Structure formats: C-alpha cells, structure tokens
Amino acid sequence: MLRPDPPFDQPIGSGRGPGPLLRRLAFEPGDRVVLLSTPALAEVEEEVLRGIAGLPLEEVLPDLYRRVQHLRHETVLLAALPGRREDRPAAEPAGGETAETVIDATPGGSGSGEGSHDDRQYQPSLFVEDDRQNELVRARRALEAAAPRPLPVRTGAAAAEEEQAEVPLALAAGERRARLARVVAESRDRADRARAALGDAGAAAARPAWGNAAATTSGTPPAPRRNPRAQSFTRSLAPPETPKPGPSAEARDLPLVDELAAERRARPAGGAVSEQSVAREAGLAPGSGTLVRVRSSMGGRWRGSGSLDRARLGGYTLPPTWAVIMAGLAVLLVLVGIMTVPSMLEADRGAEYSNLLNGAAQKLAVARVVEDPAQRRAALVEAQALLLKARELQTGDPQAETLFNEVAGALNEMDRVREPAAVETITSLERFGERPVAPSRMVAGPDHVYLLDAATPQVIEVSLADGSARAVYAEDAGAKRGRPIAIAQLDANDRGVPALLIMDHENRLWAWENGQLTALAFNAPSGLAVTDIAVRGRDLYVLDASHKTVYRFAQERDGFPNPPVKALETGDLANARRLFVDMEILTADADGTLHRFIGGGVALTLSQAGIDRKLVAPETPQALTDSEVAVLDPANNRVVVFLRDGAFERQYRHPDFAGARAFTVRGGEAYILSGAALRRITW
Known part of the structure; x- marks a missing residue:
C-alpha cells in the first residue's frame, strides 16, 4: 500500500504542493495496480483492498464500485500487465519461513497454495478456509476432470415420443416462444380452412364452425430453443411453471364476418334486410340482437333509435338542464354582488x-x-x-x-429655507471672450475677484470697484506657462503685497501681484499630482488626491523652495476634489460628502443630518463664521450652511442663484457667479 507523503498528498494545481510525486513500479506478467483517490481509504480498509486487488481481473472494479459508489468525487484506476502469475517462479519465503496465508487471497496466486483455478470460480472473499471447504474444492475439481458419458443413439420413433414428452418440460423451464409459434401456426391453419370453405358457394352447409376446427399443424413442430437462463442457478430455485390452459372452444356455430359481408354485397341495392333475417341466418335466438347492424347508408354515420334525443317543441331545441341551472346561478351571483359589493x-x-x-x-x-x-x-x-x-x-x-x-x-x-438680505449684481461676463465663461474656481482678494475659467483656460480678474474684467493668466508654451488647474489668494508675504497664486498642470507656481506675473520657487515632490491648493497665513497647502496626501509648503522670500511636509495623509482623501484650510482642513468629495480633519488626522464626516436633500457635487467649503461652514450646491441652486459638527443649520435660496457655478467668502461677504454674472450676497 503506497501513500503519498505531505506535501505531495495535495491535488496537483491547488497551490499548496510543490508538484507531482513520481514513483516507479516494476511490473511482471500477472501484476496489477489499483489507483484510487484518498477518500476511499476511509471507506475500505487496506486488507480488504488487497483482497479485492487479488480478485479475477473482471471483478476488481465492480467490487470497488459497490463499496465507493456513494462518494461524490472518487477516481479508481486498474492497471494490469497481461499474463498469469503462475508463469513466473514463486518467491521463496525468507529464512525458511512458511508463507503466510492471507485472508481473501486469490486462488492460484502467491497467497494460496491450492493451485490454479478457472477465472469463473467464485472468490472465497474474507472467509476462513476449513476442511469442509477444502473437500468441496477437491470434489468440484474431480467433477471437472471426469469425462462426459456418451449419449445413447435414438431412433426416429423414440425421438418423436421424447420430443412430445419434452414440451411440458420446455414450457415449465420458460420456453414460451415454441408454444407461441405453435399457437400462431394453428390459427393460420384455421383461417386458411375458413377461406377455402367460403370459396365454395354451394357448400354452405359444410362451412366450418368457429372453434370446432381441429387444431392440427403440418410437419414436425420446431424444436424449442435452448434458453441460457433456464440453466442458471437462480432459475433452478424457482418452482416449475405449468402450461397455461388453452382457450375454451365455442359451442355455437356462428358465421364469419367476412361471410356476412359477402352476402350483403351479393344482395340487390334496393333490397332491405331486416335484423330478424340476419339473426335467423346467423343462428341466434330470437330477441338476442344481431352481431352486425345493417346501415341504411354507407356514406353516413350510425343513427340511433331516437331514445336519447332531446325533446323538441316545433323547430326549437330546449337547452340542457345543467345550462339552465348555471345561468340561474350566474344571475343570482350578479344580483348579490350588486347589493353587497358597494x-x-x-x-x-x-x-x-x-x-x-x-x-x-x-x-x-x-x-x-x-x-x-x-x-x-x-x-x-x-x-x-x-x-x-x-x-x-x-x-x-x-x-x-x-x-x-x-x-x-x-x-x-x-x-429652514432662508432668503438672503440682498443679492447685488457686480458685472456680467456674458460677452467676455469668445466663449462663455465656465469657472471651476473662484477666490476673492481685497479689491478683486479672480475666476479660473476652465473653458478657455485662463484666469480672469474682476474689479469690485467698477466691474471691469481682464485676463491675467493664459497658457503659453513659449513662456513655459502650463494650463491653470488651481488658484489661491495669498495675503501675507515678505513683499507686503497680496498676491494671487496660480498652479499649472506642470507643477509650476506663478504669482500675480501689482499687475505683474512672476514665477515662484516651488519644490514639488516626485510624482506630485495637484488636485487643489489653499492658503493659511504664509503657508501653502496642496491636495494630492491620487496619493491621499495634503502637503504643507513653508514660504520664503522667493516662493516655496523647501521640501514640503505631509500635513495630512489618510484614505479619506481618495475622492476629494476641493480643499479649504483655516483652523482645520475641510474637503469636499465628488459625491457630495464633506470631511473635516482635526488635530492628529482624525476625520469626521459632516452627516448633513436633517437636510431635505443631500449635496450633489458641492464646491469649495467656505468659513462663514468660526462655527459655521457655507457650501454652494450648484445642482439644487442653493447655499447650504452647516455647523462644524456636521449638523444641517439652514439654506439660502434666491432666484438669482439659478445656474450658479462658483462661490467664495471673504470678510463676511460672499460672492457667487450665476447666470454669467458676478453677484455680491449680503446675508
């Protein structure tokens, strides 16, 4: 019995074993190997498996199948080398010891000393041999070695007599086919004689009667075919069957249907035959009815006697009783429904x-x-x-x-819908540039409001004094200016002049101050992908949503040349698209979720509890007061105010908020761009 050792006992390809385990077995004539899956070893013991492997070759797999057929996943393979085990010399037991007798050993194999047996013999599986069994084996061998006796030669008469005597034995042994053949032959013989009698019209008196014809067969009946099942052991245990009695002969002499039909055709077309005459010719008793009813017309259907016809009143046929009852019940149900259903x-x-x-x-x-x-x-x-x-x-x-x-x-x-105290239009940007303005960012300075136009793209400066507008930044490959992606207002710097910070898509930082555009030093880390920027005091904060990080850059006189530090790194920044920094860090996600990050990187989600409709793609959160945060919800044309703990506080609605695109707050005053017009909001 060979079993694979771990880790080779795992299925190939399961990922838990290093690979297949290969072994070589020397085969000699008569050797056989049974390969089977491991679950079978829990059902069949090893000794029993050895005994099954020693069975005749055609009995090994059936025996195993009966024992493991209830297993769901099982594979059994039998490999055998043609030849007989007796063809090879028997191995001498080591040390002169007597060969051990194995229970369930195959007769004629190495484990039995009884010699060779025919493969058709029964295997003494798991039975302990005793003297009586050995005597039975020796007696069987003696019967097989005895020569058969010559059978006596029978004469023709004796063979015929024995053949007639063997018919009941053949019937008792299950030879039904010979009996059926004789019955068919007798039926055909009677039919032939009936047709011959009908051909003679003048010999009507000599017509053969039904059931009185002698059942004779021409020639010798065929010999019964030998049934192999009749010689089986289980067949011999059943009691012999007795021949079934044949059909009883009909006592009355009745004409055949073919004869009656011939007489009908021989009569003239206009002659009517009564049922009494037909019955009289057929030999029936009066009042007993006829065997064949004569049809008045061969083309129509049978007509009844009229006893089952419905009663008729003139040309009107009365409906059946069940139809009248059903109609009455239907009318009753309608009336009941009309009275009770309403x-x-x-x-x-x-x-x-x-x-x-x-x-x-x-x-x-x-x-x-x-x-x-x-x-x-x-x-x-x-x-x-x-x-x-x-x-x-x-x-x-x-x-x-x-x-x-x-x-x-x-x-x-x-x-808590509120309306602002006043909404004042500063200027209209409907005719600014060749394309309509589509701002994605907006920040406010002391005297100007800046818009990042994503359609052009460019940065537009709008004067709060007279409402004039001009472009202060545009993409220019010659000047190495990239496409603007974020803006922020920087009020505190070493030069003492407020500046607008502009970040382009190539991670270059620009400053617009005193009517001039200047490139600032910016030490961008490797792989930086800027999502948004914000300013708090002198420091610049950069949101990199792809790396889930917010960087903080310290300001120097020429910009931000020093490497940044990670102000925040958390998985909650993966979907952030807007950034605001004051005492805390606030972000707005694309799905409307607002996050608040306090000291130590603790993230709180503004629950928006109590609001009628959740935010949809909000813009950058703005600090309205120390405890309130205002957010533009462009999809619902409103400005929503939340408390710092995330609870919904109130919302502002106004007709001028329709089509709002950008929103910012500076010093308690709010600015909104809606309908291509820049407006000032007074709360």
Whole structure:
C-alpha cells in the first residue's frame, strides 16, 4: 500500500504542493495496480483492498464500485500487465519461513497454495478456509476432470415420443416462444380452412364452425430453443411453471364476418334486410340482437333509435338542464354582488381612511419627541405620504387637513429655507471672450475677484470697484506657462503685497501681484499630482488626491523652495476634489460628502443630518463664521450652511442663484457667479 507523503498528498494545481510525486513500479506478467483517490481509504480498509486487488481481473472494479459508489468525487484506476502469475517462479519465503496465508487471497496466486483455478470460480472473499471447504474444492475439481458419458443413439420413433414428452418440460423451464409459434401456426391453419370453405358457394352447409376446427399443424413442430437462463442457478430455485390452459372452444356455430359481408354485397341495392333475417341466418335466438347492424347508408354515420334525443317543441331545441341551472346561478351571483359589493367597498374605504389618519398622527407624534434630525425628518415624510394618500380617498375632512398643515409646517421648519438680505449684481461676463465663461474656481482678494475659467483656460480678474474684467493668466508654451488647474489668494508675504497664486498642470507656481506675473520657487515632490491648493497665513497647502496626501509648503522670500511636509495623509482623501484650510482642513468629495480633519488626522464626516436633500457635487467649503461652514450646491441652486459638527443649520435660496457655478467668502461677504454674472450676497 503506497501513500503519498505531505506535501505531495495535495491535488496537483491547488497551490499548496510543490508538484507531482513520481514513483516507479516494476511490473511482471500477472501484476496489477489499483489507483484510487484518498477518500476511499476511509471507506475500505487496506486488507480488504488487497483482497479485492487479488480478485479475477473482471471483478476488481465492480467490487470497488459497490463499496465507493456513494462518494461524490472518487477516481479508481486498474492497471494490469497481461499474463498469469503462475508463469513466473514463486518467491521463496525468507529464512525458511512458511508463507503466510492471507485472508481473501486469490486462488492460484502467491497467497494460496491450492493451485490454479478457472477465472469463473467464485472468490472465497474474507472467509476462513476449513476442511469442509477444502473437500468441496477437491470434489468440484474431480467433477471437472471426469469425462462426459456418451449419449445413447435414438431412433426416429423414440425421438418423436421424447420430443412430445419434452414440451411440458420446455414450457415449465420458460420456453414460451415454441408454444407461441405453435399457437400462431394453428390459427393460420384455421383461417386458411375458413377461406377455402367460403370459396365454395354451394357448400354452405359444410362451412366450418368457429372453434370446432381441429387444431392440427403440418410437419414436425420446431424444436424449442435452448434458453441460457433456464440453466442458471437462480432459475433452478424457482418452482416449475405449468402450461397455461388453452382457450375454451365455442359451442355455437356462428358465421364469419367476412361471410356476412359477402352476402350483403351479393344482395340487390334496393333490397332491405331486416335484423330478424340476419339473426335467423346467423343462428341466434330470437330477441338476442344481431352481431352486425345493417346501415341504411354507407356514406353516413350510425343513427340511433331516437331514445336519447332531446325533446323538441316545433323547430326549437330546449337547452340542457345543467345550462339552465348555471345561468340561474350566474344571475343570482350578479344580483348579490350588486347589493353587497358597494357597501363592502365603502366599509373598506372607510377603514383604510381611518388607518391612514391614525398612522399619520402616530408619525407626527414620533417626530415631535425624537432628537435626531434625520429620524425626525423621516417620520415627517412618512406622515406626509400617508396624508396625501388619505386625500385621494376622501377630500374636505377637517381632521385630515389639520394634520396635513401640521406636518407641512414641521417640514418647513426643518428645511429652514432662508432668503438672503440682498443679492447685488457686480458685472456680467456674458460677452467676455469668445466663449462663455465656465469657472471651476473662484477666490476673492481685497479689491478683486479672480475666476479660473476652465473653458478657455485662463484666469480672469474682476474689479469690485467698477466691474471691469481682464485676463491675467493664459497658457503659453513659449513662456513655459502650463494650463491653470488651481488658484489661491495669498495675503501675507515678505513683499507686503497680496498676491494671487496660480498652479499649472506642470507643477509650476506663478504669482500675480501689482499687475505683474512672476514665477515662484516651488519644490514639488516626485510624482506630485495637484488636485487643489489653499492658503493659511504664509503657508501653502496642496491636495494630492491620487496619493491621499495634503502637503504643507513653508514660504520664503522667493516662493516655496523647501521640501514640503505631509500635513495630512489618510484614505479619506481618495475622492476629494476641493480643499479649504483655516483652523482645520475641510474637503469636499465628488459625491457630495464633506470631511473635516482635526488635530492628529482624525476625520469626521459632516452627516448633513436633517437636510431635505443631500449635496450633489458641492464646491469649495467656505468659513462663514468660526462655527459655521457655507457650501454652494450648484445642482439644487442653493447655499447650504452647516455647523462644524456636521449638523444641517439652514439654506439660502434666491432666484438669482439659478445656474450658479462658483462661490467664495471673504470678510463676511460672499460672492457667487450665476447666470454669467458676478453677484455680491449680503446675508
């Protein structure tokens, strides 16, 4: 018994073993090897497997199949070398010891001393041999070695007699085919004699009667075919079958149907034959009926006697009784439905209306006691939906209207929609440049507002005094200016003049101050991909969302030449698209999520609890006060104010907010670009 050692006992390709384990087995004539999967060893013991391997070659796999057929995944392979084991010399036991007798050893193999046996003999599997069994084996061998006795030669008469005597034995042994052949031959013989009698029209009296013809067969009946199953052991255990009795002969002499049909055709077409004459010619008793009913027309269908016809009143046929009953039941059901269904529907509608009002009142009571704004809004929305459905069932109910007004008032209070005190238009950029302005960033300085136009691309300066606008930065390959991607307002610097910082797509930093554009030193780390920039005091913060990092650059006189430090590194920056820095770091994601990062890199998500609709692609968060943050929600044409803890505080709506694209706050004043016009907002 060969078993693979770990780690070669794992399936090939499973990733847990180094590879296949190869072994070489020397084969000699008569050797065999049984290969099987490991699960079979839990079902069949090793000794039993050795015994099965010693069985005759055609019995090994069937025996194994009966033992492991219940396993789901199992493979069994039998490899054998043609030849017999007796052809090779038997190995002498080492040390002169007597060869050990193995239970279930194959007769004629190395484990048995009884000599060679025929492969058809039964294997004494797992039976301990005793003297009685050895005697039976020796007796079987003696019978096989005995010469068969010569059979006596039979004469023709004796063979015929023995053949007649063997018919019951053949029937008892299961030889049914010979009997069927004789029955068929007898039937054909009777049919031939009947046709011969019908051919003679003058010898009607000599017609053969049904069932009275002698069942004779011409020639010698065929010898019964030897049935191999009749000689089986299980067949000999069954009691012999007795021949079944044949059909009883008919006592009356009745004419054949062919004869009656011939007589019918021989009569003239106009002559009518009565049923009594047919019965009389057929030899039937009066009143017993006829065997064949004569049709009045060969082209039509059989006509009844009229006893089953429905009653007729003139030319009108009465409907069947079941149809009348079903029609009456249908009319009754319609009447009952007309009388009861409306009242049932009214009762159901009234019950449903009451349930809707009760449910709305319960939801309103829940909204009044819960403290979580999100749960309060959910309860109010459910109550409003129930009341709207109740309105569809019944209108004008004072109780329902009162509940509806209370729910609507609670929702309006939660929405906290405010209108700004004033919205002033500074200038219109509708005719600026060859293309409409599509700003992606906006920052405010002391006297100007700067827009990063992504459509051109360029940076536009708008004067707050007279509303004039001009382009201060544009992409220029000759001047080594790349496409602008972010802007920020720097008020504190060594030169004492506020400056606008511009970052291009090639990680070069530019400053616009005193009407001049200057390149600043910027020590960009390797692989930097700028997403947005922000300024706090003298330091520059750069958001790299691809590396989930915010860098802080310290300012020198000529710019930011020193290597940066990582101000923040967290996985929450992966989806960030806008950056704002004051006392904390705030980011806005593309899906509307707002993150707040406090000391130590702790991230808080502004839950927006209590808001009617979540933010959609918000712009850069702006500090409105020390405890409030304002965010432009362009998709909903509003400015939303949140507390620093993330709770929804209020929202500002105005007709001039339609089509808003950019938003910024400086010194308590807010600026918004909407409808291609720059506007100043007074809260």
